[in-house]
Amino acid sequence: MHTIRLNLPQQAYDIAIAPGGIAKLGELMSHLHLGKQVLLVSNPTVFQHYGENVIASLENAGFDVNSYNLPDGEQYKTLASIEKLYNIALENHLERAATMVALGGGVIGDMTGFAAATWLRGINFVQVPTTLLSMVDAAIGGKTGVNHPQGKNLIGAFHQPKLVLIDPQVLQTLPEREFRAGMAEVIKYGVIRDAELFAMMEQCDRLDQFQYLSKNLLQEILVRSCQAKADVVSKDEKEAGLRAILNYGHTIGHAVESLTGYRIVNHGEAVAIGMVAAGQLAVNLGLWEQAAQDRQLALIQKTGLPTQLPTEIEINAIVDALQTDKKVKAGKVRFILPTKIGVVTITDQVPSEQIHQVLQQM
Amino acid sequence: MHTIRLNLPQQAYDIAIAPGGIAKLGELMSHLHLGKQVLLVSNPTVFQHYGENVIASLENAGFDVNSYNLPDGEQYKTLASIEKLYNIALENHLERAATMVALGGGVIGDMTGFAAATWLRGINFVQVPTTLLSMVDAAIGGKTGVNHPQGKNLIGAFHQPKLVLIDPQVLQTLPEREFRAGMAEVIKYGVIRDAELFAMMEQCDRLDQFQYLSKNLLQEILVRSCQAKADVVSKDEKEAGLRAILNYGHTIGHAVESLTGYRIVNHGEAVAIGMVAAGQLAVNLGLWEQAAQDRQLALIQKTGLPTQLPTEIEINAIVDALQTDKKVKAGKVRFILPTKIGVVTITDQVPSEQIHQVLQQM
Ligand SMILES: NC(=O)c1ccc[n+]([C@@H]2O[C@H](COP(=O)([O-])OP(=O)(O)OC[C@H]3O[C@@H](n4cnc5c(N)ncnc54)[C@H](O)[C@@H]3O)[C@@H](O)[C@H]2O)c1
Numbered sequence: 269m270h271t272i273r274l275n276l277p278q279q280a281y282d283i284a285i286a287p288g289g290i291a292k293l294g295e296l297m298s299h300l301h302l303g304k305q306v307l308l309v310s311n312p313t314v315f316q317h318y319g320e321n322v323i324a325s326l327e328n329a330g331f332d333v334n335s336y337n338l339p340d341g342e343q344y345k346t347l348a349s350i351e352k353l354y355n356i357a358l359e360n361h362l363e364r365a366a367t368m369v370a371l372g373g374g375v376i377g378d379m380t381g382f383a384a385a386t387w388l389r390g391i392n393f394v395q396v397p398t399t400l401l402s403m404v405d406a407a408i409g410g411k412t413g414v415n416h417p418q419g420k421n422l423i424g425a426f427h428q429p430k431l432v433l434i435d436p437q438v439l440q441t442l443p444e445r446e447f448r449a450g451m452a453e454v455i456k457y458g459v460i461r462d463a464e465l466f467a468m469m470e471q472c473d474r475l476d477q478f479q480y481l482s483k484n485l486l487q488e489i490l491v492r493s494c495q496a497k498a499d500v501v502s503k504d505e506k507e508a509g510l511r512a513i514l515n516y517g518h519t520i521g522h523a524v525e526s527l528t529g530y531r532i533v534n535h536g537e538a539v540a541i542g543m544v545a546a547g548q549l550a551v552n553l554g555l556w557e558q559a560a561q562d563r564q565l566a567l568i569q570k571t572g573l574p575t576q577l578p579t580e581i582e583i584n585a586i587v588d589a590l591q592t593d594k595k596v597k598a599g600k601v602r603f604i605l606p607t608k609i610g611v612v613t614i615t616d617q618v619p620s621e622q623i624h625q626v627l628q629q630m
Numbered sequence: 631m632h633t634i635r636l637n638l639p640q641q642a643y644d645i646a647i648a649p650g651g652i653a654k655l656g657e658l659m660s661h662l663h664l665g666k667q668v669l670l671v672s673n674p675t676v677f678q679h680y681g682e683n684v685i686a687s688l689e690n691a692g693f694d695v696n697s698y699n700l701p702d703g704e705q706y707k708t709l710a711s712i713e714k715l716y717n718i719a720l721e722n723h724l725e726r727a728a729t730m731v732a733l734g735g736g737v738i739g740d741m742t743g744f745a746a747a748t749w750l751r752g753i754n755f756v757q758v759p760t761t762l763l764s765m766v767d768a769a770i771g772g773k774t775g776v777n778h779p780q781g782k783n784l785i786g787a788f789h790q791p792k793l794v795l796i797d798p799q800v801l802q803t804l805p806e807r808e809f810r811a812g813m814a815e816v817i818k819y820g821v822i823r824d825a826e827l828f829a830m831m832e833q834c835d836r837l838d839q840f841q842y843l844s845k846n847l848l849q850e851i852l853v854r855s856c857q858a859k860a861d862v863v864s865k866d867e868k869e870a871g872l873r874a875i876l877n878y879g880h881t882i883g884h885a886v887e888s889l890t891g892y893r894i895v896n897h898g899e900a901v902a903i904g905m906v907a908a909g910q911l912a913v914n915l916g917l918w919e920q921a922a923q924d925r926q927l928a929l930i931q932k933t934g935l936p937t938q939l940p941t942e943i944e945i946n947a948i949v950d951a952l953q954t955d956k957k958v959k960a961g962k963v964r965f966i967l968p969t970k971i972g973v974v975t976i977t978d979q980v981p982s983e984q985i986h987q988v989l990q991q992m
């Protein structure tokens with residue numbers, strides 16, 4: 269078991285990465301001074317695989333467990349789902365010392381975290397991420413929330429978990445496309461902070477399916493990615509500055525996702541496209557070398573992720589969408605641009621003609 | 631203008647008490663490094679009196695102001711109202727640096743604070759409380775939230791304002807019954823922390839209407855009450871321990887309120903009854919003197935607040951209701967009991983026969 273400690277000004281918690289770790293969840297939680305009440309939140313897809321094991325582990329450690337499945341899918345990441353969780357919390361008389369455990373991908377994690385953040389003004393919360401994306405990204409750092417009908421993640425709160433337990437073995441059942449979506453974030457960490465991670469991945473022949481990764485490489489990927497996220501979050505919990513670098517590839521990525529209605533292109537795919545675009549912008553602006561951009565392109569292709577804009581999107585629509593991004597400050601679009609592999613810079617000084625040009629190149 | 635600084639581990643803010651202060655709101659806010667966008671949230675009752683002045687003050691200071699009125703009443707303190715605020719926030723393109731300003735009593739303050747806490751995971755928020763209760767209590771300390779159909783304040787978040795601006799002059803239009811409700815909290819501060827405040831109030835002939843209080847006494851009441859609340863909150867932001875003393879009178883008070891459906895008896899009246907009950911419990915347990923309890927009783931009567939249980943409530947129902955209170959820990963009811971005027975103790979060791987007996991005495 270590899271443990272990463274995430275230190276924040278007001279709290280600290282462990283990210284435990286342990287093959288077979290689900291069986292140890294109850295024991296790990298029993299050291300955290302939590303109350304006896306646990307509400308396990310999952311969805312039917314994930315629960316059918318791992319729900320019973322998680323409940324057994326918790327009950328063996330002496331917790332009183334109730335569980336509830338929300339429907340599976342981003343379209344249910346709504347305030348209405350949160351209201352359901354409130355009702356369940358009320359029915360189960362969850363007290364302040366109670367814990368909500370999220371078993372699932374980022375959708376379940378974000379919603380469970382938000383419900384825990386706002387039930388009785390904040391109860392305990394534990395993340396058991398089951399997608400690669402949620403393991404290396406969504407489950408770490410305390411961003412929780414739901415979508416507004418007119419915009420993703422507009423409603424939410426910062427609420428840190430008490431523990432993040434990552435069991436890589438659950439990735440066996442993850443659909444391939446979801447696995448690749450997570451790989452986009454892993455490549456992101458390589459580009460923004462960890463050139464060694466980037467190089468390790470380059471050495472592997474295929475990265476498009478879970479089965480092609482050795483246990484060792486997978487462990488390295490998880491440990492290094494979680495470490496990168498934890499480092500950034502510990503320096504900037506509330507996204508005052510540095511944390512923005514985690515949005516590498518996400519500026520144009522978000523626009524692409526939303527313009528395709530979050531269906532044709534999924535989040536990871538959009539981030540992949542966004543990274544290619546950001547890299548090209550950086551090349552055009554003279555910030556990084558074409559050779560580095562080529563390496564990024566090749567690595568993204570090796571994961572089977574797209575590197576080109578879907579033909580159905582108009583370039584003007586992307587540029588317009590950038591303006592309504594939640595991260596826009598005083599009308600200026602902020603870009604994270606690489607300067608070399610492992611290092612990025614933040615800028616809101618990209619002329620929109622440059623954006624147009626790069627999108628046309630893709 | 632009297633200013634109280636509330637220092638918290640991660641932030642600090644001013645509580646400004648200034649007759650005519652509404653006219654200075656814009657200027658005070660202009661020193662706080664807030665963005666230009668302001669969403670003023672109020673209700674029609676309050677807005678008709680003070681809305682235009684507030685907007686003028688903000689606009690004169692250079693803010694871009696939009697305003698929205700939620701319907702007036704505790705029955706609208708719901709997640710549905712918060713959704714309305716989200717929609718307005720979206721329509722007005724509120725960015726992260728934007729500020730929601732609450733102009734109203736505790737209902738508007740709690741909701742505006744919760745919307746601000748959860749829009750884009752937290753934007754700025756300023757309190758302009760217009761009831762006595764919200765001036766001395768609800769607006770200070772960062773508790774925000776809404777009711778669940780089956781329980782008050784079950785949904786919420788801690789989110790501190792950037793400024794609390796108290797203009798005592800707005801109390802002129804406050805209905806008498808609401809004024810008295812606020813006086814219950816003021817008496818509470820006297821009993822739990824400030825014997826001088828208690829004695830000052832004893833010296834005034836009538837405390838049941840705003841008009842009977844001298845400007846000086848009113849100022850003293852506001853300053854001392856806000857100071858008491860700020861002291862307690864600064865020592866225990868998240869209610870880990872000490873902050874519980876602010877619930878003096880609220881344990882039985884909450885039960886009385888909820889059993890009368892929040893209509894026959896309002897919050898302040900319930901707290902008054904709860905303080906009498908807690909005082910009598912303390913006498914019966916040998917913790918404080920009958921003479922002190924008599925002084926408390928006399929002071930409460932001078933404000934025109936009730937000191938007896940409404941006849942329609944059954945004592946067993948109260949005892950049952952105590953068990954479902956949100957503050958119950960592992961099934962034990964926690965009481966705040968006075969030991970002398972200005973000092974209280976916290977205990978969860980009150981035998982339920984004692985509770986029965988005291989309620990029967992009332
Ligand atoms: N909080 C954050 O910091 C943060 C960061 C990034 C993304 N997110 C959010 O995360 C969400 C995306 O998360 P996601 O990519 O994990 O998607 P997801 O939660 O929708 O999971 C993807 C699919 O995989 C299924 N699944 C999950 N684990 C499985 C397993 N082990 N075996 C079989 N099937 C499994 C799910 O049921 C779902 O159908 C978005 O809503 C996004 O906004 C949040």
Ligand SMILES: NC(=O)c1ccc[n+]([C@@H]2O[C@H](COP(=O)([O-])OP(=O)(O)OC[C@H]3O[C@@H](n4cnc5c(N)ncnc54)[C@H](O)[C@@H]3O)[C@@H](O)[C@H]2O)c1
Nearest residue numbers: 675702735736737738760761763764767768773800803804
């Ligand atoms: N956040 C906290 O720490 C905290 C503490 C105590 C109470 N509360 C909450 O506060 C709420 C009660 O607040 P409240 O007692 O202020 O009630 P309220 O907000 O409902 O106001 C009472 C009535 O007075 C009217 N009003 C307000 N100011 C006025 C003015 N200046 N002139 C004329 N009319 C005016 C309002 O429109 C309303 O009809 C409850 O929901 C309670 O849960 C919160």
